[in-house]
Amino acid sequence: xxxxxxxxxxxxxxxxxxxxxxxxxxxxxxxxxxxxxxxxxxxxxxxxxxxxxxxxxxxxxxxxxxxxxxxxxxxxxxxxxxxxxxxxxxxxxxxxxxxxxxxxxxxxxxxxxxxxxxxxxxxxxxxxxxxxxxxxxxxxxxxxxxxxxxxxxxxxxxxxxxxxxxxxxxxxxxxxxxxxxxxxxxxxxxxxxxxxxxxxxxxxxxxxxxxxxxxxxxxxxxxxxxxxxxxxxxxxxxxxxxxxxxxxxxxxxxxxxxxxxxxxxxxxxxxxxxxxxxxxxxxxxxxxxxxxxxxxxxxxxxxxxxxxxxxxxxxxxxxxxxxxxxxxxxxxxxxxxxxxxxxxxxxxxxxxxxxxxxxxxxxxxxxxxxxxxxxxxxxxxxxxxxxxxxxxxxxxxxxxxxxxxxxxxxxxxxxxxxxxxxxxxxxxxxxxxxxxxxxxxxxxxxxxxxxxxxxxxxxxxxxxxxxxxxxxxxxxxxxxxxxxxxxxxxxxxxxxxxxxxxxxxxxxxxxxxxxxxxxxxxxxxxxxxxxxxxxxx
Amino acid sequence: xxxxxxxxxxxxxxxxxxxxxxxxxxxxxxxxxxxxxxxxxxxxxxxxxxxxxxxxxxxxxxxxxxxxxxxxxxxxxxxxxxxxxxxxxxxxxxxxxxxxxxxxxxxxxxxxxxxxxxxxxxxxxxxxxxxxxxxxxxxxxxxxxxxxxxxxxxxxxxxxxxxxxxxxxxxxxxxxxxxxxxxxxxxxxxxxxxxxxxxxxxxxxxxxxxxxxxxxxxxxxxxxxxxxxxxxxxxxxxxxxxxxxxxxxxxxxxxxxxxxxxxxxxxxxxxxxxxxxxxxxxxxxxxxxxxxxxxxxxxxxxxxxxxxxxxxxxxxxxxxxx
Numbered sequence: 001x002x003x004x005x006x007x008x009x010x011x012x013x014x015x016x017x018x019x020x021x022x023x024x025x026x027x028x029x030x031x032x033x034x035x036x037x038x039x040x041x042x043x044x045x046x047x048x049x050x051x052x053x054x055x056x057x058x059x060x061x062x063x064x065x066x067x068x069x070x071x072x073x074x075x076x077x078x079x080x081x082x083x084x085x086x087x088x089x090x091x092x093x094x095x096x097x098x099x100x101x102x103x104x105x106x107x108x109x110x111x112x113x114x115x116x117x118x119x120x121x122x123x124x125x126x127x128x129x130x131x132x133x134x135x136x137x138x139x140x141x142x143x144x145x146x147x148x149x150x151x152x153x154x155x156x157x158x159x160x161x162x163x164x165x166x167x168x169x170x171x172x173x174x175x176x177x178x179x180x181x182x183x184x185x186x187x188x189x190x191x192x193x194x195x196x197x198x199x200x201x202x203x204x205x206x207x208x209x210x211x212x213x214x215x216x217x218x219x220x221x222x223x224x225x226x227x228x229x230x231x232x233x234x235x236x237x238x239x240x241x242x243x244x245x246x247x248x249x250x251x252x253x254x255x256x257x258x259x260x261x262x263x264x265x266x267x268x269x270x271x272x273x274x275x276x277x278x279x280x281x282x283x284x285x286x287x288x289x290x291x292x293x294x295x296x297x298x299x300x301x302x303x304x305x306x307x308x309x310x311x312x313x314x315x316x317x318x319x320x321x322x323x324x325x326x327x328x329x330x331x332x333x334x335x336x337x338x339x340x341x342x343x344x345x346x347x348x349x350x351x352x353x354x355x356x357x358x359x360x361x362x363x364x365x366x367x368x369x370x371x372x373x374x375x376x377x378x379x380x381x382x383x384x385x386x387x388x389x390x391x392x393x394x395x396x397x398x399x400x401x402x403x404x405x406x407x408x409x410x411x412x413x414x415x416x417x418x419x420x421x422x423x424x425x426x427x428x429x430x431x432x433x434x435x436x437x438x439x440x441x442x443x444x445x446x447x448x449x450x451x452x453x454x455x456x457x458x459x460x461x462x463x464x465x466x467x468x469x470x471x472x473x474x475x476x477x478x479x480x481x482x483x484x485x486x487x488x489x490x491x492x493x494x495x496x497x498x499x500x501x502x503x504x505x506x507x508x509x510x511x512x513x514x515x516x517x518x519x520x521x522x523x524x525x526x527x528x529x530x531x532x533x534x535x536x537x
Numbered sequence: 538x539x540x541x542x543x544x545x546x547x548x549x550x551x552x553x554x555x556x557x558x559x560x561x562x563x564x565x566x567x568x569x570x571x572x573x574x575x576x577x578x579x580x581x582x583x584x585x586x587x588x589x590x591x592x593x594x595x596x597x598x599x600x601x602x603x604x605x606x607x608x609x610x611x612x613x614x615x616x617x618x619x620x621x622x623x624x625x626x627x628x629x630x631x632x633x634x635x636x637x638x639x640x641x642x643x644x645x646x647x648x649x650x651x652x653x654x655x656x657x658x659x660x661x662x663x664x665x666x667x668x669x670x671x672x673x674x675x676x677x678x679x680x681x682x683x684x685x686x687x688x689x690x691x692x693x694x695x696x697x698x699x700x701x702x703x704x705x706x707x708x709x710x711x712x713x714x715x716x717x718x719x720x721x722x723x724x725x726x727x728x729x730x731x732x733x734x735x736x737x738x739x740x741x742x743x744x745x746x747x748x749x750x751x752x753x754x755x756x757x758x759x760x761x762x763x764x765x766x767x768x769x770x771x772x773x774x775x776x777x778x779x780x781x782x783x784x785x786x787x788x789x790x791x792x793x794x795x796x797x798x799x800x801x802x803x804x805x806x807x808x809x810x811x812x813x814x815x816x817x818x819x820x821x822x823x824x825x826x827x828x829x830x831x832x833x834x835x836x837x838x839x840x841x842x843x844x845x846x847x848x849x850x851x852x853x854x855x856x857x858x859x
Binding site: 442478482534 | 668670735755794796824826834
């Protein structure tokens with residue numbers, strides 16, 4: 001096998017390994033979000049949009065720094081999105097290069113400038129087109145659940161077979177995660193794979209803004225394609241180049257901004273005229289054609305991005321200019337993951353990679369559609385009905401590449417209040433139907449729910465101690481009332497802080513969150529003075 | 538909670554085949570029950586000194602007390618025959634440590650599993666459906682660790698719907714159907730081994746309440762009416778042997794605690810789950826007071842419906858110190 005293929009596959013396997021580690025909650029000391037932090041646009045867009053540099057962005061800085069030397073090796077060797085699309089091309093049989101397609105190469109620069117333009121206005125559209133977050137979502141939210149589903153079905157069939165025909169007991173279960181917005185990922189990637197009928201590496205050639213960013217830096221790379229005078233102008237290389245980086249009429253030239261150094265041309269040249277030397281060779285010095293768009297078009301793209309950003313900033317739900325006070329229209333029940341930074345900052349930092357959702361062991365974090373407007377598309381929400389936030393877990397923060405969800409130690413994470421539980425009395429079995437239900441109290445690890453006797457009700461009823469509630473949602477998750485639970489977590493009182501200890505801030509707000517609170521149920525018995533749950537004689 | 542079927546047509550076919558098997562099996566079990574009943578008739582409880590008591594109560598460390606109680610009950614061999622499948626149902630439904638007395642003593646569960654194997658059990662499954670994360674519950678309760686090296690024994694946190702079988706409950710008063718753990722339905726011998734503790738909704742949580750850990754949909758039980766629903770599931774899941782762990786008794790703030798713990802160092806054994814629950818109810822103080830079995834609604838209902846006896850004053854109780 002070819003060296004590049006080995007590197008490509010190894011890189012994809014490593015990427016998937018890190019994703020599996022995120023699912024399993026094992027780190028082996030590796031940064032699980034490494035690939036995300038290598039994505040050039042993710043990093044540049046986030047730095048511009050959030051106006052903040054993070055040291056953890058170093059991998060992408062390195063990728064950008066080596067590009068003038070090695071060209072777009074990231075695209076050709078490392079990028080898991082590129083490898084996936086490459087594999088799709090092989091499976092589906094990609095079409096040959098056609099003439100005239102080259103003018104569409106510039107589209108990716110428009111995408112890039114659009115996103116940077118919006119980022120200048122503080123609006124992050126990075127998630128629309130940044131390749132690594134997209135491919136993370138593809139594998140994490142679409143492929144992984146399907147793999148578990150198939151595994152689970154296999155187990156079920158195996159068990160049925162054992163029941164019928166006998167055999168060794170099949171142990172173990174597979175939990176199948178469920179996600180929202182899968183339809184989008186499905187359609188998006190179906191379209192991308194189908195685009196191989198139009199051209200090979202359709203995404204990389206025409207759309208990828210990270211590739212465009214690298215193209216800007218690889219106009220004259222030190223490692224580059226060179227063609228000797230042995231060339232017979234057969235045009236074989238031009239027709240087979242996966243990036244369409246060779247002019248059909250003069251195959252001795254190269255569009256270096258498009259070349260991903262896959263070296264296919266070198267391999268297939270019948271005259272061995274193609275080489276990839278290091279350094280400033282004679283060939284490199286000659287005039288190179290360019291596929292970069294004109295300055296005017298670039299400026300227009302940037303302006304379009306700014307315009308889109310401006311419109312989204314003036315939409316009803318936008319937080320622009322609304323740091324407090326009245327007149328704010330916020331999504332009424334949107335719970336963000338614990339230790340998510342303040343909403344405005346959160347939206348500019350979150351790249352919608354879905355890594356937090358993949359890592360959440362309770363499957364509680366879900367991507368949203370338009371609940372938080374266009375700029376909140378695919379951002380994570382805590383859905384307690386699906387899963388509750390484990391008091392001993394902080395995985396979402398540890399895998400977040402931009403620290404939109406802060407990585408804080410577990411004890412402090414418990415103080416990162418997500419919201420506050422609230423009871424719909426009309427739905428509650430104890431309050432309304434006078435039934436002896438106390439599931440919410442039973443499952444609350446913070447002892448934030450107390451059952452009290454109230455006049456006119458023979459059974460004790462739940463009352464919430466708001467200062468003890470961290471909004472984990474275990475009560476809502478386990479509430480036996482179907483559909484809309486009788487106890488729900490609302491974002492009221494959520495602690496959203498960019499820095500500092502949540503415990504310190506929480507204590508100043510008179511919160512009292514602890515797993516050690518003592519219970520006292522003595523007063524929950526009935527009128528005759530019997531203990532809770534017993535009948536009178 | 539998903540109740541997905543992987544393929545309705547094939548599933549229906551499987552169900553059909555299985556229900557036929559189930560029918561044949563229930564016939565066989567019926568025969569056994571009849572035989573047991575007959576032997577009971579032939580052996581009047583008041584007669585020989587050797588005949589096992591209705592309730593055996595042993596004091597001592599969990600493992601030794603269990604051995605002593607089972608000796609009174611006629612040995613494990615009276616319950617478990619060679620090659621039989623045994624399902625043990627402890628309480629391992631909370632993430633707390635055993636010292637908190639919300640979950641069954643792991644040493645007791647371990648000894649019970651060993652005794653089943655000594656009696657010739659083909660396989661022993663220790664199962665519960667924890668409310669919280671199953672991994673955490675199994676680990677923190679100490680039961681996974683205690684049982685992992687026992688040959689032929691496995692500990693299951695039964696949180697997948699694939700492990701349950703939907704069944705009608707014939708003769709139910711309230712809960713007409715539910716999913717039941719297949720391993721429990723398939724078991725030749727079902728042993729309940731709950732910890733004795735208070736429960737805010739049902740007074741106490743003992744063997745019958747513990748059967749909820751072998752049932753898929755507990756939500757509906759709260760919606761309908763908890764106590765009669767518990768009796769309904771106990772008409773399907775009738776333990777052949779009940780061992781109540783009263784080494785520690787959670788006397789207040791159950792089921793989760795933390796609450797007042799009484800160190801009683803006691804193990805209670807009976808063939809009759811209602812009798813065992815009734816005895817445990819009256820034997821210990823709950824919130825500092827004594828209660829009668831009939832003050833626990835599900836015990837009263839179970840006795841009324843003939844699932845067992847709660848008139849402990851008329852039963853033979855043998856006590857021993859190990």
